[in-house]
Amino acid sequence: MFKTLCIRSLFFAAITLAFIACSEEKKERIAMPTTDLSKVSLIPKPLKTTPTNSAFALDQFTAIYTSKNATGFEEVGTFLADKLKSKTNLTIPVNSEGANTIERIIYINQSDSIDIEAPEAYQLYINQDSIIINANTAEGAFRGIQTLRQLVPIESNDTLALQKIWPVPSGKIVDNPNFGYRGSMLDVARHFFSVDDVKKYIDLLAYYKINVLHLHLSDDQGWRIEIKSWPKLTEVGGSTEVGGESGGFYTQEDYKEIVRYAAERYMTIIPEIDMPGHTNAASVSYPFLNGNGKTPKLYEGMRVGFSTFDTHKDTVYTFIDDVVREISAITPGPYFHVGGDESHVTKKSDYIYFINKVEKIVQKHGKRMIGWDEVAIADVDSTSISQWWASEENAKKAVDKGMKIIISPAKKAYLDMEYDTLSKFGLHWAAYIPVDTAYVWTPEEYGIPVENILGVEAPLWSETISNIDELEYLAFPRIIGYSELSWSIKENRNWEDYKIRLADQAPFLDRMDVKYYPSPLIDWKKSDFTYETIK
Numbered sequence: 096m097f098k099t100l101c102i103r104s105l106f107f108a109a110i111t112l113a114f115i116a117c118s119e120e121k122k123e124r125i126a127m128p129t130t131d132l133s134k135v136s137l138i139p140k141p142l143k144t145t146p147t148n149s150a151f152a153l154d155q156f157t158a159i160y161t162s163k164n165a166t167g168f169e170e171v172g173t174f175l176a177d178k179l180k181s182k183t184n185l186t187i188p189v190n191s192e193g194a195n196t197i198e199r200i201i202y203i204n205q206s207d208s209i210d211i212e213a214p215e216a217y218q219l220y221i222n223q224d225s226i227i228i229n230a231n232t233a234e235g236a237f238r239g240i241q242t243l244r245q246l247v248p249i250e251s252n253d254t255l256a257l258q259k260i261w262p263v264p265s266g267k268i269v270d271n272p273n274f275g276y277r278g279s280m281l282d283v284a285r286h287f288f289s290v291d292d293v294k295k296y297i298d299l300l301a302y303y304k305i306n307v308l309h310l311h312l313s314d315d316q317g318w319r320i321e322i323k324s325w326p327k328l329t330e331v332g333g334s335t336e337v338g339g340e341s342g343g344f345y346t347q348e349d350y351k352e353i354v355r356y357a358a359e360r361y362m363t364i365i366p367e368i369d370m371p372g373h374t375n376a377a378s379v380s381y382p383f384l385n386g387n388g389k390t391p392k393l394y395e396g397m398r399v400g401f402s403t404f405d406t407h408k409d410t411v412y413t414f415i416d417d418v419v420r421e422i423s424a425i426t427p428g429p430y431f432h433v434g435g436d437e438s439h440v441t442k443k444s445d446y447i448y449f450i451n452k453v454e455k456i457v458q459k460h461g462k463r464m465i466g467w468d469e470v471a472i473a474d475v476d477s478t479s480i481s482q483w484w485a486s487e488e489n490a491k492k493a494v495d496k497g498m499k500i501i502i503s504p505a506k507k508a509y510l511d512m513e514y515d516t517l518s519k520f521g522l523h524w525a526a527y528i529p530v531d532t533a534y535v536w537t538p539e540e541y542g543i544p545v546e547n548i549l550g551v552e553a554p555l556w557s558e559t560i561s562n563i564d565e566l567e568y569l570a571f572p573r574i575i576g577y578s579e580l581s582w583s584i585k586e587n588r589n590w591e592d593y594k595i596r597l598a599d600q601a602p603f604l605d606r607m608d609v610k611y612y613p614s615p616l617i618d619w620k621k622s623d624f625t626y627e628t629i630k
């Protein structure tokens with residue numbers, strides 16, 4: 096009996112010793128390395144960063160708590176936990192009451208102290224034992240957790256990696272975007288991209304706080320969205336693409352899934368049906384739409400400006416009404432893009448008549464019309480939006496009409512322009528756009544009054560790209576610069592500083608399997624930022 100007791104005591108003593116040793120080990124772990132928060136390669140650069148000299152230890156003893164009564168906050172917490180799981184393999188509980196052995200907490204709080212007029216604003220406080228994200232809306236909290244994701248190193252240094260600790264440098268970030276509209280456009284008409292491809296692009300855009308994805312859903316070479324009242328659009332018009340491959344289209348369920356996926360990332364989908372030009376695929380499907388009364392053939396080339404709808408037939412407007420109605424019904428965002436570019440074979444007076452009528456149809460279905468800059472020559476409403484891509488004269492007309500402008504100058508912001516003469520994909524009719532040219536400009540420099548600027552959008556036309564790798568080659572890394580151009584104020588943007596932060600995106604892009612263009616202007620880092628250990 097005595098012997099058993101002794102053995103038992105020894106056993107408990109051993110456990111206690113082990114426990115003490117373990118706590119010692121935990122204490123040991125608190126000797127965290129530090130990195131100056133203001134030196135971490137965040138993109139887009141936050142408004143204001145104040146470093147303090149310590150770090151938060153993200154490890155298995157971390158939990159996330161969110162405001163529970165504020166809409167969307169818990170989902171933002173879960174999104175963060177999922178992303179941290181895939182980065183670190185840590186399972187971090189969200190709002191789990193029973194979680195024990197919790198030592199450090201990430202709070203995601205709804206806070207009225209942040210201006211409701213700035214729905215994307217957030218504050219991020221990183222202390223040794225807590226991280227606090229304050230935002231008025233879940234959208235702001237969502238932008239804030241993107242910053243936090245970027246602050247968690249992909250690999251911590253060797254000692255910390257063994258202990259499965261990811262150090263997050265401490266300090267305070269106060270942030271708010273300069274422009275509320277930060278977008279990219281994807282042309283799924285010249286070449287079709289699957290729902291999964293689009294989702295991957297959305298994920299990458301969201302990481303850089305881009306909040307609009309404009310889908311160019313129709314063009315001469317293809318019609319890419321199911322319209323139930325006009326089924327041949329996709330049966331016939333969706334059957335090919337540039338180069339003659341079999342094309343494809345989104346069913347309405349597919350489109351809803353894209354919209355849902357984007358909304359989960361606080362991103363608005365803008366559908367575009369390009370008209371009255373760029374309409375060959377629609378006219379092949381329903382020849383009565385065609386301006387010259389003939390039945391055209393499917394088109395697999397790369398020319399622009401040769402097609403037009405018949406702007407005089409009532410049935411054409413019935414068709415457009417159905418299309419706008421069906422798409423608007425599954426588009427929660429406020430915008431509908433009607434194209435309107437390069438209607439070279441439409442008479443000017445017919446074009447004006449057409450855009451005036453189509454604007455009313457869009458408004459009837461509860462949306463705000465966006466069009467390429469040409470639409471400003473019609474009698475458009477001040478509530479409609481012009482996407483400036485080519486003509487400064489048209490941009491001025493839009494300003495005179497009181498319209499808001501999306502800044503997309505082809506010479507600076509077209510993602511389908513070649514980087515240089517060695518570029519594997521792309522065109523160069525507007526310019527070669529190397530990574531520095533894409534970054535070193537300001538949306539305000541074209542004389543468009545700031546109050547008219549809605550934001551910036553970088554279009555990716557797909558004549559020369561047919562799969563996600565090629566898409567990524569043209570989009571990355573330039574789109575990362577456009578995210579900073581539209582989020583960060585001018586005073587916070589500087590090429591020398593940016594190119595170092597961009598180089599540090601390589602480990603993330605590699606981990607996401609992004610086939611970015613390895614621009615020789617950038618000294619790409621293949622490993623994550625390093626820490627100096629201080630005890």
Ligand code: NAG
Binds near residue numbers: 399467484
């Ligand atoms: C323009 C066309 C577009 C084409 C692109 C290629 C606009 C608004 N229109 O000619 O259909 O794909 O250039 O860079 O850009």
